[in-house]
Amino acid sequence: MKKILWILTAVLTLASCEKGQPWLEDPFEAFKSKKSYSPKSGMIWDIMPVDYVMVVTDADVNNLFDESTPGNWLKTPFSATFDGKEFQWPNERTKEYLAILSGFYIYPSWYTLSEEVILRFGELDGTDTWDTDLCITWPDGSQDTIRLQHAFRWDKDGSPDTYTGFKVNGEAVEGIVRLTK
Numbered sequence: 001m002k003k004i005l006w007i008l009t010a011v012l013t014l015a016s017c018e019k020g021q022p023w024l025e026d027p028f029e030a031f032k033s034k035k036s037y038s039p040k041s042g043m044i045w046d047i048m049p050v051d052y053v054m055v056v057t058d059a060d061v062n063n064l065f066d067e068s069t070p071g072n073w074l075k076t077p078f079s080a081t082f083d084g085k086e087f088q089w090p091n092e093r094t095k096e097y098l099a100i101l102s103g104f105y106i107y108p109s110w111y112t113l114s115e116e117v118i119l120r121f122g123e124l125d126g127t128d129t130w131d132t133d134l135c136i137t138w139p140d141g142s143q144d145t146i147r148l149q150h151a152f153r154w155d156k157d158g159s160p161d162t163y164t165g166f167k168v169n170g171e172a173v174e175g176i177v178r179l180t181k
Contacts, residue, residue: 028131028149031163040158050150050164051122052134054177064181065106066117076139080104080121082148083132087121118176126162127152140181145169 039045055063062069080087080103087103100123107118121134134146147167155161168177 028151028163028165031153032129032151034153034161035156036153037156037158039154039160043158045160047126047152047160047162049123050126051120051124052146052148052166052177054119054121054146054179055116056119056138056179056181058181061180063117065119066109073139074106078137078139080134080136082121082134083130124148124150126150138181142181144179146177 056065056073057063058069064073066072067074075090078089082101085101089104102123103121105120107120109115109117124130129151131147131149134148136144136146138144145168147170149163149165149167151163153161166173166177168179
């Protein structure tokens with residue numbers, strides 16, 4: 001019986017060391033390694049620009065970009081560096097559809113149909129591929145580094161396929177980035 005248990009343990013151990021296990025791969029690198037095909041002929045695709053969404057709160061979970069929060073950061077300057085360029089808040093917004101990288105902008109809660117004011121950074125061209133840090137220096141002097149990852153390819157059936165992800169201070173995050181200041 002011991003011999004059978006030993007063999008079973010050895011087989012399971014060897015099987016767990018196999019290369020290429022999808023749960024061990026970086027999802028960004030796994031997506032980029034997939035083959036890109038040609039788009040469907042006769043189809044015109046509008047690829048959406050990419051924005052990275054953040055909710056920034058204080059220790060009491062008050063949204064720092066909500067005008068109803070005392071001491072909010074709506075008119076307090078801060079900056080970020082992305083792809084070698086510096087972006088300031090507050091900024092002047094321009095036309096928003098053609099992926100014009102204008103830096104930060106805010107969507108009030110009535111616009112997002114949620115209870116939160118959302119800080120966005122973008123717009124980034126949805127057909128580009130990048131793996132770049134967004135280094136933000138907040139009004140209180142603290143800093144956060146957000147690794148922005150995005151890849152675009154054409155799927156086998158000719159439709160667009162994308163991967164978008166990010167890491168906050170080295171940790172992978174799904175959905176809205178939530179930062180506490």
